[in-house]
Each structure stands twice: as structure tokens, then as C-alpha cells.
Amino acid sequence: MKLKLTLSAAAIALATGTAVHAADSDDPIVIPIHNWSSQIVMSHVVGQIFESMGNNVEFVTTDSQAVYESVRLGDVALELEVWEGAFGASFRAALEKGGLHDAGDHDAVTREDWWYPMWTKDACPGLPDWEALNDCAAVFATPETGDKGRYLDGPVDWLKHGAERAEALGLNFTVINAGSAAALWAEIGAAEADKKPVLVFNWTPNFAEAVWPGEFVNFPKWEDGCDKDPAKGPNPDALYDCGNPATGYLKKAAWDGMGDKWPTAYKVLQAISFTNPQIAEMAKFVDVDEMEPEEAAEAWLEANEAVWKPWVEAAM
Amino acid sequence: MSDRETVISCRNAWKLFGDNPKKFFASMSGSESFDDIRRAGYIAGVRDVSVDVGRGEMLVIMGLSGSGKSTLVRCFSRLHDITTGTITVEGDDIGAMSERELIALRRSKMGMVFQSFGLLPHRTVLDNIAFPLEMRGQDRHDRRKRAMEVIELVGLSGREDYFPRELSGGQQQRVGIARSLAIEPDIWFLDEPFSALDPLIRREMQDEFLRLQQMLSKTIVFITHDFDEALRLADRIAIMKDGAIEQCDTPDQIVLNPATPYVRKFTEDIEKSRVVHAGVLSRPLNGAAPEGEPVQASATIQQLARQLVNDAREDLPVADADGALVGVLNRQQALDVLLGDA
Amino acid sequence: MADVTADIEDTKNGLSSTRVAQILLVAAVLLAAARPVLPEFMIRVPEAWIPPFAQWLDYFFNVIVIEKLKIAVLTRWFAEGPLEFMLNTMANLLEGKRRWPFLGPVPWTAVAAVAAVVGYYLGGWRMAALAGGTFIWTALIGQWKIAMQTMSVLSVAAPLAFFTGLLLGITAWKWELVNRIIKPVLSVLQTLPFFTYLLPAVIFFKVGPTAGAVATIVYAIPPMILMTTLGLKKVSPEVVEAGKMAGCTRWQMLTRVYLPAARTEILVGVNQVIMLCLAMVVLTAFIGMPGLGAKLLAMMGSFKLGRSFEIGVTIVLLAVMLDRLSKAWVVKLPEHHEKGTPWWKEHVVLLTAIGAFVVFLALAQFVQVFDHIGRKQDFSRGKEIDTAIKGFLAIDTVQAFTGWWRWFLNVWILIPFRNGLLWIPTPAFILGIVAFSCWLGGKRPAIYAALFFSLVALSGWWDRSVITLYAVISAVILSMFIGLPLGILASRNERWSRRILLACDTAQTFPSFIYLIPAIMLFGVNDVAVIFSIVIFTTVPLTRYTIEGLRTVPPEMTEAADMSGATKRQKLLTVQLPLALPTMAVGFNQAIMFAFFMVIIAAFIGTQDLGQELQRTLAGTDLGKNFVLGICVSLMALSFDLTILSWAERRKRALGLA
Structure with missing residues (x-):
């Protein structure tokens, strides 16, 4: 096993002989991974790019909110998926404390909102328009919600304000908070068998699109300040009476010290930008094709040399 | 008695168990009975005991359970500290000894055998017997040699690699005896060594013990609750009740002239x-x-x-x-x- | 009789506990009945009265501990220095992390072979098959690397927990003062939700394996301390005296006499350390511990039931293997070799292990499958299991069954019960709890319950605490309906007892959060799913202790009942159950403790209780709030713990069983 390691190390050194001049530190670049596939595969993709440049890379599993504290302290070097909706707050908090900075946006946009799997449309044909919801509230009813419809929102700490929106838009729905992403999937999975209509919180890009085709509900378009100024949005007396922004950012974050320690890798990081289809493809390798993340990353790199080679060449 | 050199000398020893025995002792008038003391919340383990043990003598301390005999023997080796009084061993006051001196005394002069053997379950027969030697830092080779000698002496040859639980009760006590003899002590304490054994084995062990004593001539304090055993083995017998010695004399004298009604009760059924x-x-x-x-x-x-x-x-x-x-x-x-x- | 003696004791200083309990209960009922006319501050403690515990704690941690005392510098040094070094070394050996000594990873065949030899040495062929088989399964199913990540942390955390626990246990045994300080701390630690261990670990010991290892160690230490103290106290006085008479110094007494003589208890402690470490090391995935737990979370996050299930099986196998091996080690006593046994025969096990290791190490250099199993070679059946699970859940009868229960429990029992509890004014609620505690456990536990629940009321998290308690109580009551009959039936026959106990072991070691997904799929995101997932967990101790209680009833008593002409039913009701009750109470107590543990995890389904808030604090740096929440759980759990154990103790004494 030792032999093999040395060999592959030598191969990398040969292949990237030119990289030696770059003054990147030999210390491993620590890349955090979380518990959803696209992020894990993307981290491995970027990690393998760094490795091909002669850097040492290491992966640590971290909590997706706590990670910004770790980036700030330099425990990990970067974060590849900063979702505006989910992690914007943690990111901004860490940004204010100092120690990490914005390393640019991906091409991909993110969206998170009320969502339903396609089969739901059969029971409630007026969708995706939000005004159709009240008419078919009854099809979403469950024993404990009585005759009101049931909407399964994300965990409370994601601060999605589902209840406020239902109230503001006069929706005849009870909003229940799931405890975790897994709870959301379980709910959809349970409904899948006999095509029961469900309405849950969801976001894109993620693996669910590949497993369960579905759509977001079209709420009144987001206006800036909809969460602060009652006047914005259709209901003049309420906050949260708009849908979420349909094009949230997906950022990269880097530790302030990264640029000095691994200048070349840092340049590559700045250049990196994935699109929605690319991210979906990464997730699909793992979630649908049952690959391990490392293999998925290899497969993706092989299939997409045209995408990532220029980033590396520009940095060298 | 007078012709022997005194090895252990115990003068007015008291051992009280309780919260603050020294203070309580100071408050006593001296005439309190065992029950008076108990009512005050203290147990008199040893009550004003004075006794001497001569070199080569076998003193048997006899009493029923709770009479204080085990406590007394533990005071002799300072496993218990006495409340007041003095106990000297070969002229040295053991109450005044430092921990280091006490350890040295036990390592060189004393051996003890226990009722339930007190063997270390994780050590083989050999290692149990060599344990006191190991404690005083003897090297492995010497330890083994000496341990094998005592193993032979107590008739356990061939069993040296066994663990205690693999032996019968009698054999385990032989290990206990061998261990107590390993350092060649001058003074040998035996706390009801044969009580846990069944009658046939007990008899055999007594014979064995007498044989050993004839060879070794140790100074012995032997505890028992069995009057027959006491008569059989003792040079002198001390009969204890409620922490005090009722009578201390040769077996003949105890049988012929019991000092108190309590002692008489013991002697009544004895074929004098x-x-x-x-x-x-x-x-x-x-x-x-x-x-x-x-x-x-x-x-x-x-x-x-x-x-x-x-x-x-x-x-x-x-x-x-x-x-x-x-x-x-x-x-x-x-x-x-x-x-x-x- | 028990009640008589207890009452006599109590009447000496005034009223009997039962009478006090009745008075308290009446007061509670009156207060509750008067709710409509009660002033607001009697219904809930007003915000303004709530002391800012969280801020105080935050100040304590941030300003005093971190800034003034610079403790974090020390802990971080420890985390990044020695601890990380140990973790890295093991990680290199087992899973091939690129760190000193750059030797690993050891081929899976070599590990499995050595495990089998150790298993054979400790427990014969069955253990050999279990130990070897576990590793073979792990490799074939394609989880070798992640399993080794977990094992490498375990192999650092367990020994550290062992030594720390041993050391603290010895100190507590040696000095009564230390013992008195340590005891209540241990009680709190043992009831503290595991989330509360995680956050401070991250802050003081850096996110990732180091923090996970520290949290694991802290979690596993308490039983080791308790077992060490217990073992040392139990050493026979004659053995101690024999040691003293052999002239042992104090150090020699400790190392040559006390510790070896307490071997059995210390090894039982080792067993518990290993089990707790394994349980916790999986849970530390929440703070970035790689390995089986992290993989499991990722699999659950992408709704892969089959793969989650397979990981669960691996964890159970590892747990059962470690448990059985360490228990076999407890009962394994040294045996002597006959004189003249050749040297190699005395060490045959060691030599075989080394031999097997070397052979497979060599083989692995040439044959790849002996070194590692590639992704394409594994036997994972994730997809098929997925389909099977989903298929089962889609069966109409299953759906109708769960649908009915969901409706019945939610609408008629759980929601009214919860609303009822929430409706009760705080003082009445506390009085009610105290009355219960007084009636069952006596005055002392009642005083503690009063104190503890008042603190909970003052913490500012009353409603969430009540919801937590509601889930615990509902789950324990429901599991009584399952566990008690099951235990009683199983106890009638040796074979069934054994089978059910084995099932209990397995259910308990199955990582708790795997239950969450089926629970949701069966019942949806609501209280029924929450309670269901707790019930799976709490039924285990109830069943186990019912079986044990009934089976340890002295035979002469059941024979006496038989000779008195009792029917089976009479015998059960009048002889066996009363005598088994104290033991069953221990099971009942454990069920409550498990429920408090699981209810926190059930936050992943979706609850409005303390667990949900705790889970939220994990993402941030709110140490103060995290602690307040954790202590709330701990205080409630302790109140029940004290009450029930006090009852069991008194009852046992009264029956002469203690």
C-alpha cells in the first residue's frame, strides 16, 4: 500500500512538474464537507483540482452553520457553497467578526420556497399559482390539521417564516416545522407511494429534483424589503407577503490567510464557478448512480475537463 | 513464662470504634461496662488488655465472635491503631513507629494468616507466596527459590502455577500459610486460619500446623473460636469476652481453675x-x-x-x-x- | 410492610410522606382549578422575573474562562498537540490518513484475522466468528474506510476515557471530599443531553475529530468513575490486610493489591466506556466527526434508506462485537499451563495473531482484494433495501393501520394531553410533580424535585420543558403497554427470554436516529412519529428489567406459591410481580432516562421542545443558552431519577432483597 502511495505521489509530481514554482505551502488545504451530496462532490472536485496542482488536501466533516466560525479561525481554508437563504446570516456574522471573506459567486443561482412534487398537481390543477392553494386546502389536510391544509416548512432555525407568510396571504394552512432536511425527504418519500399531495419546503439545486420532479409555488414576486416593510407586497399590513428571491446567490468563502499561504490554489478558487446543471450533475452521480463522492468527483472531472482546465491554467 | 524473653508486650490497650474515640476515652471514668460504652455510641473492640507473648510461645486467643479477638491481633500488628495504651514488639513501641518503620517491621518480622485466606485472585500460587518478597524488592530469582522452599514445606509442590480459585479450601489456606512464612518471620499471627475449612480438613491442618511449629518454633498468636482447637495447640490461652481478657493461662490451669463463671461455662463440657x-x-x-x-x-x-x-x-x-x-x-x-x- | 416502616420513620418528624403528598396534590388541583381567576404571574413566570442565566453563563465562559483564564489556549493546545497526534496516528494506521507514521492503512484482511484470533482467545469459535465476521461484513458492504475512521477515534477516545475515569475513580475513593464533589457532577453529566457536550467541545477543542473525541471521552467517563470506586470499595478487607502485612507501601497497595483485586468491576467499566464511546462517536457526526455517523447523516440527508440501514447494521455489529468481547474479557480468568509446556504453546494465541497479521499483510501486497475492496466489488444492496422498505410502507394495510393510529393518538390522546399540560399554571404543575415525588420517593426526593422544577420554571424555557416532559411521559406510558406484557410473556421460558433480550440489545445499539426516518414515513412529521421513535427506545429497558425482575424471584417463593395452590395468574399477581417490582422500577427509571435522551434526538423529526432549541444552538456559539437548555433537561430527568430510585431502594429494603 505504501508503494502505491509513493507512485501516485510521483505521478502527480511529474504531471504537474510546472507547478513546483508556485509557492503554495505544503500544509494540507482543509476543505469542509457537509451532509448533502452536491456540496460533498463539489468539495472533492475542487480538492482533486488542487491535488492535481501538487497541493495537499484534506477533508473534514463540519456542521454547515458552524463552518463559518472555522473558516474565520483558519481551521478550514474555504467553503464552497454559501447559500444566500440558508447560510447568509451565519456568513455575514462571521464576515463582521473578520477572518474570512467573500471569494466570489458561482454562476448557479439558488432558490428556496414552498414546493410540491409533480403528482400533487393532479389533485390541485391550479398550481403553481399560489392563489390555487386555498381552493385545494382540503387535499392537503391531515387528521391533526382538521380541515386546514398542511404545509411542512423547514426547521425553525432556518427562519423561513412559513407561518407568517400563510398568515399574511390569508392561506387556510397550518404550518408545521420539520426538524431536519431528512424529515422533509421522508415526508415526500412516504407520500410518493400512493401519490398523496404534499406541500413542503424545498430548494434548488439539490438531489430531490432528480428523484422527485416537482415545482415551486409561484408566490407574489420578491421585492426588496418585503421582510421589513409591510407596504411591500400585496398585503399592505403584513410582512413576508412575497415569495423568496428566485435567484439567490451561491458564494464561495475563503479564510483571509488562504491567499498568502496557498496563492495558486487561492487564484483557482476565485476563478471557480459552477452552474446549476453542473451542480445537479455532481449530485446525480451520488444520489442516483450510487457512486461514492470521490468517484463522482473523478467522473465529473473527466467529463468536464473543458470547464476546469482553464481555471487552473489561468492561475499557473 | 518468666523463662522466656518477651516479644510482644501489650499494656492497658484500648481500642474503641466510633466518631471520636480519643475524646470519648478521655471522658470515661473507667468503670463503664461494654454495654455502657455501646449505649454511648462506641464499640469497645479491645478493653484494657494487658498481655505478654514470649519468644517461641504459642498464645491462643479464644473467644466467641464479636469478643474482640481479631481486633486485638490486628492491634498487635498495627493494622488497627489502638486508642490508648502501649504495645511493644521486641521492645519497640509500634504505636510510635513511622509508616516506613512499620512497613519495614512487617516486611522482616511478621507474617499473618487469614480466615478467608486473603489470597490475591489474579496471582498464581507461586506469585501469591512470593508477594511479600516482591514487596520488599527481592530479585526474581531469589523470590522464586524461597517461594519454592515454602511451597514444599506446606506440601503444595506441583501446584505453584495454579490460581487460587483452582484450589480447594485447605490448599488455599496452605498457600496463605506459605505466604506468611515466606519472609521467615519471627512473629506469626493466625486469625482463625482453619475456621473456614470442614472438620476433617481442619484436623489435618492442625496436625500439619503443629508439625510446622515444631520445625520452626515461631512466636505465635493464634485466634480461634474453637475451644478444643485452643486446648490442642496452645501454650497459653487467653479467653476474651466483650473486648477484655477474662483469663489468660495454660490449658491445664484454665480447665482446673477457671477464673470466672464465663470461663467455667467453656470448661464444663471438656473432658479434663x-x-x-x-x-x-x-x-x-x-x-x-x-x-x-x-x-x-x-x-x-x-x-x-x-x-x-x-x-x-x-x-x-x-x-x-x-x-x-x-x-x-x-x-x-x-x-x-x-x-x-x- | 414497607410503607409501615417508612411511615413510622416519617411520622417521627411530623406528617407522613403520603399525607404530605395528598396535601400537595390537593393544593395543586385547587390552584389549577382557580386558573381563570389567577393573576398572570401565577400562571407563568413573567419574563421580567427570569434571571438572565444564559448571559451569566456566557459571561462566565467568554470572559472568565476564555479571556481571563485563557483556558481555551490550553485546551486548543491539547487538541492540536497530543490529541490530534494520537488521532492522526490511529487514523493513519487504520484508514490511511496521510500522517505520521505513514504506514497505513492496514489491510482489512489482517484486521479481520487478528480480530478473529482475539475473539477465539476470549470466547471460542462463536466469538471468533462474530469478531471476524463483523469486519468481513464491513469490508464487503463497502464501508471499510468510514468504519475505520470511527474505529480510529474510538481507539483513542476509549483508552483516554478509561484512564481519566480510573484516575478520577481512585481519587474519589481515596478522598471522601472529592467523592462528595464528584457524585452530583456525575449525576448531572449522565442526564445531560449529548448536544450539550458538543458545543463546548467545539469551542474549546476545535471543530472536527478533536472536538468529537473530547465530547466522546467526557460522555464515557462517568460510568468508569463509578465502577472504579465500586470495585475498590468491594476489595475484601482480608486481601487488603494481607497486602499490608506483606509490607506494601501505599503505591504498592494500590497497584499490586487494590487495582488487580478490583479487576472485574474495572473491566465492566471498560465495557461501558467502549459502548458509550461508540454511541457517542456516531452522534458526534453532528459536529463534524467523520466516519459511520457522518455517512449515516449524509445518507439520511439524501433519503437513502437502504444505505442508512446498512450503516446501522454495521454499527450494531461493531457494538455487539465490542460488547461481547469486552464482556468475555471480564469473565476470562487466567489459567495455568502445565509444567513443561513449551514456550510457543503458552503464547500460541499471540503467535497466531502475529502470524495471521503478517500473512495477510504480505498477501495484500500482491492480491488487491486482500488489501481493500473497491467500490465495484462490494456487496451493498442499498437500492434493493430501499425498494423493500418503501414497498413495505406502501402496503395498504400498513398505511391504514398507521393512518388510524396517527389519527387516534393525535386527535384523542396526545394533543389534548399536551394542551392540558400546557394549560396548567406553573405553580400547580410544580406542586403536582412534587406531590408525585413525595408520594413515591419520600420527602428528600420531593425537596429536590421542588428545587429542580422551580429552577426550570425560572430558566425561561418552561413551555418547551413541559412539551419535552409531555413527550417523555407519553412515550414511557405507551411503552409500558408493550414492554411489560412482552417481558412477562418472555420470562416464562428460558429460550424466549434469551431471544427477547438479544433483540433488546440490538434495538438499543442501533443508532437512534435511524429510527427517525421510518417513524416519519409511517406517521408523518407530527407528535406520533416523535413518540413512536422514543417508544422503540424506551420499551427496551422496560422489557429487559421485567424479564430480569421476574426471573430473579427466589425459587423458594414461587415454589411456596405453587404449594399453596396458586394458579399461574395468582402466582404472577401476588408473588412474582410484587417481588420483581423494585427491579422493574430500575427499568422504568432507565426508560425515562432513555426517553429524555431520545426526545432530544427526535428534534430531527420536528418538535417544539428543548431538543429543538438545543439543536439550534449547535450551529452557533451560544454556550450560555446551550447550557441552560441542557441543564433543564438534566434537572427534570434527575427529579425522576431520584424519586424512582429512592422508591426502589426503600422497597428492596422492605422486602429484604437489598
């Missing part, structure tokens, strides 16, 4: 002729010795029974082991002892 020796029963010569064949001073009356019944003489001469006449035995008096009329 088996205990009393001709030498003890004889009176001084006073010049003229009776005629005829002498009887041995060391013989018990029972051993002389046939002769006592058949002999016509009123008085019989008593001779010691060397054949010298030492006294006169009144036949009628001896017959009284034999028939239980004494």
Missing part, C-alpha cells in the same frame, strides 16, 4: 483428663519420693488412665523427659480428674 498433665497435677517432692516406676510429667491424665486404675500406690513419682524426678502425683486426685469429679 485429656487436657491436664501429670506434671501440672503433681505436688513438690519435699525430699522423699514415692517408690516405683515414675510417670511422665508430660503425659495427660487420660494417657495414664489404665495405670491410675490398676496401680495400688497412693502416690506416684513424676519424672520429666530426662528421667529426673520432679514431683509427686496423688492417685486419688488424678482419678478424680479422670472421672470428672475434680
Whole structure:
């Protein structure tokens, strides 16, 4: 096993002989991974790019909110998926404390909102328009919600304000908070068998699109300040009476010290930008094709040399 | 007694158990009974005990359970600290010894055998026996050599690699005995060593023990609750009750002249002729010795029974082991002892 | 009789506990009945009265501990220095992380072979099969690397927890003062939700394996301390005296006499350390511990039931293997070799292990499958299991069954019960709890319950605490309906007892959060799913202790009942159950403790209780709030713990079983 390691190390050194001049530190670049596939595969993709440049890379599993504290302290070097909706707050908090900075946006946009799997449309044909919801509230009813419809929102700490929106838009729905992403999937999975209509919180890009085709509900378009100024949005007396922004950012974050320690890798990081289809493809390798993340990353790199080679060449 | 050098000397020793025994002792008038003390919330383990043990002597401490005999022997080795009084071992006050001195004393002079053997379950027979040697830092080779000697002495050869739980009770106690002898102690404490064994084994172990004692001539303090065992083994017996010694004397004297009603109760059922020796029963010569064949001073009356019944003489001469006449035995008096009329 | 003696004791200083309990209960009921006319501050403690515990704690941690005392510098040094070094070394050996000594990873065949030999040495062929089989399964199913990540942390955390626990246990045994300080701390630690261990670990010991290892160690220490103290106290006085008479110094007494003589208890402690470490090391995935737990979370996050299930099986196998091996080690006593046994025969096990290791190490250099199993070679059946699980859940009868229960429990029992509890004014609620505690456990536990619940009320998290308690109580009551009959039935026959106990072991070691997904799929995101997932967990101790209680009833008593002409039913009701009750109470107590544990995890389904808030704090740096929440759980759990154990203790004494 030792032999093999040395060999592959030598191969990398040969292949990237030119990289030696770059003054990147030999210390491993620590890349955090979380518990959803696209992020894990993307981290491995970027990690393998760094490795091909002669850097040492290491992966640590971290909590997706706590990670910004770790980036700030330099425990990990970067974060590849900063979702505006989910992690914007943690990111901004860490940004204010100092120690990490914005390393640019991906091409991909993110969206998170009320969502339903396609089969739901059969029971409630007026969708995706939000005004159709009240008419078919009854099809979403469950024993404990009585005759009101049931909407399964994300965990409370994601601060999605589902209840406020239902109230503001006069929706005849009870909003229940799931405890975790897994709870959301379980709910959809349970409904899948006999095509029961469900309405849950969801976001894109993620693996669910590949497993369960579905759509977001079209709420009144987001206006800036909809969460602060009652006047914005259709209901003049309420906050949260708009849908979420349909094009949230997906950022990269880097530790302030990264640029000095691994200048070349840092340049590559700045250049990196994935699109929605690319991210979906990464997730699909793992979630649908049952690959391990490392293999998925290899497969993706092989299939997409045209995408990532220029980033590396520009940095060298 | 007077002809022996004193090894352990215990003077007015008290051992009280309770919250603050020293303070309580200071407040006592001295006339309190065991029950008075108990009512005050203290237990008198040892109550004003004074006793000496001579070199090579076997003192048996006899008493029922709770009489304080085990406590007393633990005071001798300072496993318990006494509340007041003094205990000296070979002239040194053990109460005044530092921990280091005490350890040195135990490592070189004392051995102890326990009722439930007190063997270390994780060590083999050999390692158990060599344990005290190991503690005093003897090297492995010496340890092994000495341990094998004692193993042979107690008749456990071939079992040295066994673990205690693989042995019978009697064998385990042999290990206990061997361990206590490993450092060649001068003073040997045995705390009811045979009580946990069944009667047949007990008898065998007593014989074995007497054989060892004949070879080794240690100074021994032996605890038992079995009066027969005490009579069989002892040079002197101390009978304890409620922490105090009721009587301390030779077996003959205890049987012939019990000092208290409590002691008498023990002696009542004893066949005295088996205990009393001709030498003890004889009176001084006073010049003229009776005629005829002498009887041995060391013989018990029972051993002389046939002769006592058949002999016509009123008085019989008593001779010691060397054949010298030492006294006169009144036949009628001896017959009284034999028939239980004494 | 028990009640008589207890009452006599109590009447000496005034009223009997039962009478006090009745008075308290009446007061509670009156207060509750008066709710409509009660002033607001009697219904809930007003915000303004609530002391800012969280801020105080935050100040304590941030200003005093971190800034003034610079403790974090020390802990971080430890985390990044020695601890990380140990973790890295093991990680290199087992899973091939690129760190010193750059030797690993050891081929899976070599590990499995050595495990089998150790298993054989400790427990014969069955253990050999279990130990070897576990590793073979792990490799074949394609989880070798992640399993080794977990094992490498375990192999650092367990020994550290062992030594720390041993050391603290010895100190507590040696000095009564230390013992008195340590005891209540241990009680709190043992009831503290595991989330509360995680956050401070991250802050003081850096996110990732180091923090996970520290949290794991802290979690596993308490039983080791308790077992060490217990073992040392139990050493026979004669053995101690024998040691003293052999002239041992104090150090020699400890190392040559006390510790070896307490071997059995210490090894039982080792067993518990290993089990707790494994349980916790999986849970530390929440703070970035790689390995089986992290993989499991990722699999659950992408709704892969089959793969989650397979990981669960691996964890159970590892747990059962470690448990059985360490238990076999407890009962394994040294045996002597006959004289003249050749050297190699005395060490045959060691030599075989080394031999097997070397052989497979060599083989692995040439044959790849002996070194590692590639992704394409594994036997994972994730997809098939997925389909099977989903298929089962889609069966109409299953759906109808769960649908009915969901409706019945939610609408008629759980929601009214919860609303009822929430409706009760705080003082009445506390009085009610105290009355219960007084009636069952006596005055002392009642005083503690009063104190503890008042603190909970003052913490500012009353409603969430009540909801937590509601889930616990509902789950324990429901599991009684399952566990008690199951235990009683199983106890009638040796074979069934054994089977059910084995099932209990397995259910308990199955990582708790795997239950969450089926629970949701069966019942949806609501209280029924929450309670269901707790019930799976709490039924285990109830069943186990019922079986044990009934089976340890002295035979002469059941024989006496038989000879008195009792029917089976009479015998059960009048002889066996009363005598088994104290033991069953221990099971009942454990069920409550498990429920408090699981209810926190059930936050992943979706609850409005303390667990949900705790889970939220994990993402941030709110140490103060995290602690307040954790302590709330701990205080409630302790109140029950004290009450029930006090009852069991008194009852046992009264029955002469203690």
C-alpha cells in the first residue's frame, strides 16, 4: 500500500512538474464537507483540482452553520457553497467578526420556497399559482390539521417564516416545522407511494429534483424589503407577503490567510464557478448512480475537463 | 513464662470504634461496662488488655465472635491503631513507629494468616507466596527459590502455577500459610486460619500446623473460636469476652481453675483428663519420693488412665523427659480428674 | 410492610410522606382549578422575573474562562498537540490518513484475522466468528474506510476515557471530599443531553475529530468513575490486610493489591466506556466527526434508506462485537499451563495473531482484494433495501393501520394531553410533580424535585420543558403497554427470554436516529412519529428489567406459591410481580432516562421542545443558552431519577432483597 502511495505521489509530481514554482505551502488545504451530496462532490472536485496542482488536501466533516466560525479561525481554508437563504446570516456574522471573506459567486443561482412534487398537481390543477392553494386546502389536510391544509416548512432555525407568510396571504394552512432536511425527504418519500399531495419546503439545486420532479409555488414576486416593510407586497399590513428571491446567490468563502499561504490554489478558487446543471450533475452521480463522492468527483472531472482546465491554467 | 524473653508486650490497650474515640476515652471514668460504652455510641473492640507473648510461645486467643479477638491481633500488628495504651514488639513501641518503620517491621518480622485466606485472585500460587518478597524488592530469582522452599514445606509442590480459585479450601489456606512464612518471620499471627475449612480438613491442618511449629518454633498468636482447637495447640490461652481478657493461662490451669463463671461455662463440657498433665497435677517432692516406676510429667491424665486404675500406690513419682524426678502425683486426685469429679 | 416502616420513620418528624403528598396534590388541583381567576404571574413566570442565566453563563465562559483564564489556549493546545497526534496516528494506521507514521492503512484482511484470533482467545469459535465476521461484513458492504475512521477515534477516545475515569475513580475513593464533589457532577453529566457536550467541545477543542473525541471521552467517563470506586470499595478487607502485612507501601497497595483485586468491576467499566464511546462517536457526526455517523447523516440527508440501514447494521455489529468481547474479557480468568509446556504453546494465541497479521499483510501486497475492496466489488444492496422498505410502507394495510393510529393518538390522546399540560399554571404543575415525588420517593426526593422544577420554571424555557416532559411521559406510558406484557410473556421460558433480550440489545445499539426516518414515513412529521421513535427506545429497558425482575424471584417463593395452590395468574399477581417490582422500577427509571435522551434526538423529526432549541444552538456559539437548555433537561430527568430510585431502594429494603 505504501508503494502505491509513493507512485501516485510521483505521478502527480511529474504531471504537474510546472507547478513546483508556485509557492503554495505544503500544509494540507482543509476543505469542509457537509451532509448533502452536491456540496460533498463539489468539495472533492475542487480538492482533486488542487491535488492535481501538487497541493495537499484534506477533508473534514463540519456542521454547515458552524463552518463559518472555522473558516474565520483558519481551521478550514474555504467553503464552497454559501447559500444566500440558508447560510447568509451565519456568513455575514462571521464576515463582521473578520477572518474570512467573500471569494466570489458561482454562476448557479439558488432558490428556496414552498414546493410540491409533480403528482400533487393532479389533485390541485391550479398550481403553481399560489392563489390555487386555498381552493385545494382540503387535499392537503391531515387528521391533526382538521380541515386546514398542511404545509411542512423547514426547521425553525432556518427562519423561513412559513407561518407568517400563510398568515399574511390569508392561506387556510397550518404550518408545521420539520426538524431536519431528512424529515422533509421522508415526508415526500412516504407520500410518493400512493401519490398523496404534499406541500413542503424545498430548494434548488439539490438531489430531490432528480428523484422527485416537482415545482415551486409561484408566490407574489420578491421585492426588496418585503421582510421589513409591510407596504411591500400585496398585503399592505403584513410582512413576508412575497415569495423568496428566485435567484439567490451561491458564494464561495475563503479564510483571509488562504491567499498568502496557498496563492495558486487561492487564484483557482476565485476563478471557480459552477452552474446549476453542473451542480445537479455532481449530485446525480451520488444520489442516483450510487457512486461514492470521490468517484463522482473523478467522473465529473473527466467529463468536464473543458470547464476546469482553464481555471487552473489561468492561475499557473 | 518468666523463662522466656518477651516479644510482644501489650499494656492497658484500648481500642474503641466510633466518631471520636480519643475524646470519648478521655471522658470515661473507667468503670463503664461494654454495654455502657455501646449505649454511648462506641464499640469497645479491645478493653484494657494487658498481655505478654514470649519468644517461641504459642498464645491462643479464644473467644466467641464479636469478643474482640481479631481486633486485638490486628492491634498487635498495627493494622488497627489502638486508642490508648502501649504495645511493644521486641521492645519497640509500634504505636510510635513511622509508616516506613512499620512497613519495614512487617516486611522482616511478621507474617499473618487469614480466615478467608486473603489470597490475591489474579496471582498464581507461586506469585501469591512470593508477594511479600516482591514487596520488599527481592530479585526474581531469589523470590522464586524461597517461594519454592515454602511451597514444599506446606506440601503444595506441583501446584505453584495454579490460581487460587483452582484450589480447594485447605490448599488455599496452605498457600496463605506459605505466604506468611515466606519472609521467615519471627512473629506469626493466625486469625482463625482453619475456621473456614470442614472438620476433617481442619484436623489435618492442625496436625500439619503443629508439625510446622515444631520445625520452626515461631512466636505465635493464634485466634480461634474453637475451644478444643485452643486446648490442642496452645501454650497459653487467653479467653476474651466483650473486648477484655477474662483469663489468660495454660490449658491445664484454665480447665482446673477457671477464673470466672464465663470461663467455667467453656470448661464444663471438656473432658479434663485429656487436657491436664501429670506434671501440672503433681505436688513438690519435699525430699522423699514415692517408690516405683515414675510417670511422665508430660503425659495427660487420660494417657495414664489404665495405670491410675490398676496401680495400688497412693502416690506416684513424676519424672520429666530426662528421667529426673520432679514431683509427686496423688492417685486419688488424678482419678478424680479422670472421672470428672475434680 | 414497607410503607409501615417508612411511615413510622416519617411520622417521627411530623406528617407522613403520603399525607404530605395528598396535601400537595390537593393544593395543586385547587390552584389549577382557580386558573381563570389567577393573576398572570401565577400562571407563568413573567419574563421580567427570569434571571438572565444564559448571559451569566456566557459571561462566565467568554470572559472568565476564555479571556481571563485563557483556558481555551490550553485546551486548543491539547487538541492540536497530543490529541490530534494520537488521532492522526490511529487514523493513519487504520484508514490511511496521510500522517505520521505513514504506514497505513492496514489491510482489512489482517484486521479481520487478528480480530478473529482475539475473539477465539476470549470466547471460542462463536466469538471468533462474530469478531471476524463483523469486519468481513464491513469490508464487503463497502464501508471499510468510514468504519475505520470511527474505529480510529474510538481507539483513542476509549483508552483516554478509561484512564481519566480510573484516575478520577481512585481519587474519589481515596478522598471522601472529592467523592462528595464528584457524585452530583456525575449525576448531572449522565442526564445531560449529548448536544450539550458538543458545543463546548467545539469551542474549546476545535471543530472536527478533536472536538468529537473530547465530547466522546467526557460522555464515557462517568460510568468508569463509578465502577472504579465500586470495585475498590468491594476489595475484601482480608486481601487488603494481607497486602499490608506483606509490607506494601501505599503505591504498592494500590497497584499490586487494590487495582488487580478490583479487576472485574474495572473491566465492566471498560465495557461501558467502549459502548458509550461508540454511541457517542456516531452522534458526534453532528459536529463534524467523520466516519459511520457522518455517512449515516449524509445518507439520511439524501433519503437513502437502504444505505442508512446498512450503516446501522454495521454499527450494531461493531457494538455487539465490542460488547461481547469486552464482556468475555471480564469473565476470562487466567489459567495455568502445565509444567513443561513449551514456550510457543503458552503464547500460541499471540503467535497466531502475529502470524495471521503478517500473512495477510504480505498477501495484500500482491492480491488487491486482500488489501481493500473497491467500490465495484462490494456487496451493498442499498437500492434493493430501499425498494423493500418503501414497498413495505406502501402496503395498504400498513398505511391504514398507521393512518388510524396517527389519527387516534393525535386527535384523542396526545394533543389534548399536551394542551392540558400546557394549560396548567406553573405553580400547580410544580406542586403536582412534587406531590408525585413525595408520594413515591419520600420527602428528600420531593425537596429536590421542588428545587429542580422551580429552577426550570425560572430558566425561561418552561413551555418547551413541559412539551419535552409531555413527550417523555407519553412515550414511557405507551411503552409500558408493550414492554411489560412482552417481558412477562418472555420470562416464562428460558429460550424466549434469551431471544427477547438479544433483540433488546440490538434495538438499543442501533443508532437512534435511524429510527427517525421510518417513524416519519409511517406517521408523518407530527407528535406520533416523535413518540413512536422514543417508544422503540424506551420499551427496551422496560422489557429487559421485567424479564430480569421476574426471573430473579427466589425459587423458594414461587415454589411456596405453587404449594399453596396458586394458579399461574395468582402466582404472577401476588408473588412474582410484587417481588420483581423494585427491579422493574430500575427499568422504568432507565426508560425515562432513555426517553429524555431520545426526545432530544427526535428534534430531527420536528418538535417544539428543548431538543429543538438545543439543536439550534449547535450551529452557533451560544454556550450560555446551550447550557441552560441542557441543564433543564438534566434537572427534570434527575427529579425522576431520584424519586424512582429512592422508591426502589426503600422497597428492596422492605422486602429484604437489598
